[in-house]
Each structure stands twice: as C-alpha cells, then as structure tokens.
Amino acid sequence: MHALRERILHDGRNLGRGILKVDSFLNHQVDPLLIDDCGRELASRFRRVGATKVLTAEISGIAPAVTTALHLRVPLVYARRSRPVTMPDQVLLTVAPSHTRGQMVELIVSPEYLLPHDRVLIVDDFLATGQTILGLARLAQAAGAAVVGVGAVIEKSFEGGREALTRLEVPVESLAIVTDMSGGRIVVA
Secondary structure (H helix, E strand, O other): HHHHHHHHHHHOOOOOOOOEEEOOOOOOOOOOOHHHHHHHHHHHHHHHHHEEEEEEOHHHOOHHHHHHHHHHOOOOOEEEOOOOOOOOOOEEEEEEOOOOEEEEEEEEEEOOOOOOOOOOEEEEEEOOOOOOEEEEEEEEHHHHOOEEEEEEEEEEEHHHHHHHHHHHOOEEEEEEEEEEHHOOOOEEE
16 A cells, blocks of 8 residues: 555654654554555455454444445444443453553453454454464454454564465455664665
C-alpha cells in the first residue's frame, strides 16, 4: 500500500526504543479514507478464510478492524482493557504486555460475542512482538473459536512478532513493514 508507506515516512516519528508514532493518521487522529483503504485491502487478503468475526484490542486497533469488518460484512469484537458494569460476571480474560504503556494490560471479552462456531480474524494497528495478538488468540481459543488469520496495518519486523505468531498456524498479513528504526530512522520495505 503505497499511500500508507508514504504516510509512515512523511508523518511517522521515531520516538526511540522501537516506538513509531503514527497517531496523526492511525491511532489518535484517524485518516478515515486511508484507514478505509487499509480495511478494504485486509478484507481482500483474508476473504478466502471465511471469517465470521473480526477481533481486535481496545483502542488503537478499532479503526482498522472496523473497516476490515465492514468490507468483510462481519461483526467486530474488541477486547476491553477494563470490565464495564454491563459485562457479565463470567468473562474471557487474559493479560499481555503493552509496549507503549510499558506494563501488562488486561484483554477482556464478553463470552456472548465469541462463540465456539466463530472463525476469528485478528486485526491490529501494529504487529511488533506479537504479544497482544497472541493474547487475542488466547481469548478466541478460550471461547472455542478458531483463529483463521492475523492482519496488521504496520509490522515492525525487527521485533520478532511474525515469528512469535507461527505457532498459530494461520496466514499473517501486514500492509506496511518497517524493517529498521535504528539511529532515528524509519525504513519501510
């Protein structure tokens, strides 16, 4: 995706320690046309897996996940980081390390929205270490659902996330791959 690559190079900021700031178009302020294009592309790449739900993590994964779900015409479920009073007492819960928060975060889904017959496509804004995505996969598996694919808008290939996801044995697709952020640079394949 040429437009995404250009936005990363033009508007992305390398904050050091592997942090790529893209909040001017992806995960704070959202460019809806670009994110719609991302969702359309992810939907196209995963149409063949027969997903019945798209699953993501609150909050920055929601924008690309909702456009992917829209183009696949399936519901979006997002894992919350805290349990609201409207959620049942029995929930699906796991923890995962957050690179940007520097701590463990909870991922919580109401079991009424992930069912044993579901085929789950996981979509997130970033694939870095893969730990958040693996947490989402644990939630789907705890519900008895099948994970059928993983899509990311931006992959930081130097953090090893793709390798961590091999045990899921599903297709993994990224729309842009950042290969190096050393020395303040941002190198996109």
